[in-house]
Amino acid sequence: MKVIVFPHDLDMGGSQLNAIEIAAAVRDLGVDATIFGRPGALNTRIAELGLEFVEAPRPRRRPSPAVVSALRGAATHRGATVLHGYEWPPALECYLASARLHATVGVSTVMSMSVAPFLPRRMPLLVGTEQIADAERVAGRAEVGVLEPPVDLAHNAPVPAEEVASFRRRFEVGTRDFLIVCVSRLARELKAEGMLTAISSTADFPASWRVRLLIVGDGPAREEIRQAAATANSKAGRTVVTLAGQLMDPRPAYAAADAVLGMGGSALRALAYSKPLIVQGERGFFSLLDEASAPTFFWQGWYGVGSDVAQGSANLTRILDHLVSHPEVCRTVGTMGRTLVVERFSLTAAARRQVEFYESALEAKPSTSAMVAGGTRALPAYARYQRDKKLRRAFGRATTDDFNTKPVAAARVAR
Known part of the structure; x- marks a missing residue:
């Protein structure tokens, strides 16, 4: 053939x-x-x-x-x-x-x-x-x-610890910071709404959470997202959102994350790195992948639709509060995601x-x-x-x- x-x-x-x-x-x-x-x-x-x-x-x-x-x-x-x-x-x-x-x-x-x-x-x-x-x-x-x-599990393999540490230093992410990574095309359709909500929410998270948001990618919504990031950083009085631009090899970004925000193929690639996955959608939709939510994503794909854009920030904040406050949950859902991608999405x-x-x-x-x-x-x-x-x-x-x-x-x- x-x-x-x-x-x-x-x-x-x-x-x-x-x-x-x-x-x-x-x-x-x-x-x-x-x-x-x-x-x-x-x-x-x-x-x-x-x-x-x-x-x-x-x-x-x-x-x-x-x-x-x-x-x-x-x-x-x-x-x-x-x-x-x-x-x-x-x-x-x-x-x-x-x-x-x-x-x-x-x-x-x-x-x-x-x-x-x-x-x-x-x-x-x-x-x-x-x-x-x-x-x-x-x-x-x-x-x-x-x-x-x-997901190409041979390509998306574990990254050496020194490479992960180097990546975090490159973007001035501290060892105690909770790093959320989003690897995505910066498209206005489908994706920009969730990214803009995440950017504005990051400025309002408690300082004690030490949350950093790193967005990897490029696209038509670049300027709108850049301005939102600048506003969030100014409001927080420190760098909480970083735009990394397009990386030819985003694997170190996934590996360096404490949690990943994404949809579609990018979301699934995050699972190969045993990371907690927050699935992003539209109309305020954010959902943590766990045993309860997995069947929904098997049916509708790695995406979702909420009821109100205005609820997005509260939904994301609730998920981050749960993850930051419970490191054992991060390990559990990360391990579950890795098992899932190996068994179902190889x-x-x-x-x-x-x-x-x-x-x-x-x-x-x-x-x-x-x-x-x-x-x-x-x-x-x-x-x-x-x-x-x-x-x-x-x-x-x-x-x-x-x-x-x-x-x-x-x-x-x-x-």
């Missing part, structure tokens, strides 16, 4: 990192895997893993005819049997490229919090949560499976499920006429999406990540 994997971009981010690491893992199971895309920061990781990289043309719009043509050419040249797109633009381009290739199937993975309604229903789809898969089945999609964000297990998904998709590949019909049925939904996007842009309400702005979990809470 030969696969071309097409992440939505190669900047730092959970979906694209999953795409690369799973590609390397299926390669280790005997699959010929190649990465296709525009060059970015994650090319370093591609090279580390020994994967072949094929540069894509720069798209002017999505889906891009030039990208579709290049994908089709790469598939023909390499004899690829699977074109695997992550998130909707690459997924559509893989679908279109495979439509005219008799022996090649296009498949998709969506790690966003909802699925674009114009993604053709005949395209095999993997999503990150059981809740999203259930919503897609209800909407009429037959070939949908779940592949939760995996990269090796995910690779086996991914190969099974490829095999199933190849067996069920629809005819060219069926694929054309499926694409035609998706066109009205795509036209509505483009129309609405232009209207939002005209009224100054454009978003950079449309399908993280309306999570399935939030829609169900609203209902």
Whole structure:
């Protein structure tokens, strides 16, 4: 089996990192895997893993005819049997490229919090949560499976103590400080609300807690978050919030943390380091991962929706009070999280499920006429999406990540 994997971009981010690491893992199971895309920061990781990289043309719009043509050419040249797109633009381009290739199937993975309604229903789809898969089945999609964000436990291995100490010294974190680390893209959609709440809350925590918040990452909300951090530090009269920027290797940050704040793949990577995990969401949602909350996250993913943004600070403060005051709780939930990630979220297990998904998709590949019909049925939904996007842009309400702005979990809470 030969696969071309097409992440939505190669900047730092959970979906694209999953795409690369799973590609390397299926390669280790005997699959010929190649990465296709525009060059970015994650090319370093591609090279580390020994994967072949094929540069894509720069798209002017999505889906891009030039990208579709290049994908089709790469598939023909390499004899690829699977074109695997992550998130909707690459997924559509893989679908279109495979439509005219008799022996090649296009498949998709969506790690966003909802699925674009114009993604053709005949395209095999993997999503990150059981809740999203259930919503897609209800909407009429037959070939949908779940592949939760995996963790490369060999890569995310224990960090030497001297490296941890060096990291804390680098950011002037004392040995008695309680360090909360958040490794995240600084995106306005989905993530900024929780980070801003955490920043403002940190300034109000009792000084005796000695809490420090370190945010690792970069993105469109950088300036807003920088200003909030400056305000928090001024209010506290000392440095309580530090922005580390984007780190090519965030492993020492996880290892140096006393607790981790996060969602999605970043949250799961924290578990590999036996750290207490505070899952961040929207509308004031913060929840400690423990035996009671774990089943909820298995269903809806590593994210949640609260009832009121204004309650976020109180929710986070209550969790931190519990952790800071009870070191034994930190050890217990940290050990539980490590056991959980080893048993349920290992990269090796995910690779086996991914190969099974490829095999199933190849067996069920629809005819060219069926694929054309499926694409035609998706066109009205795509036209509505483009129309609405232009209207939002005209009224100054454009978003950079449309399908993280309306999570399935939030829609169900609203209902």
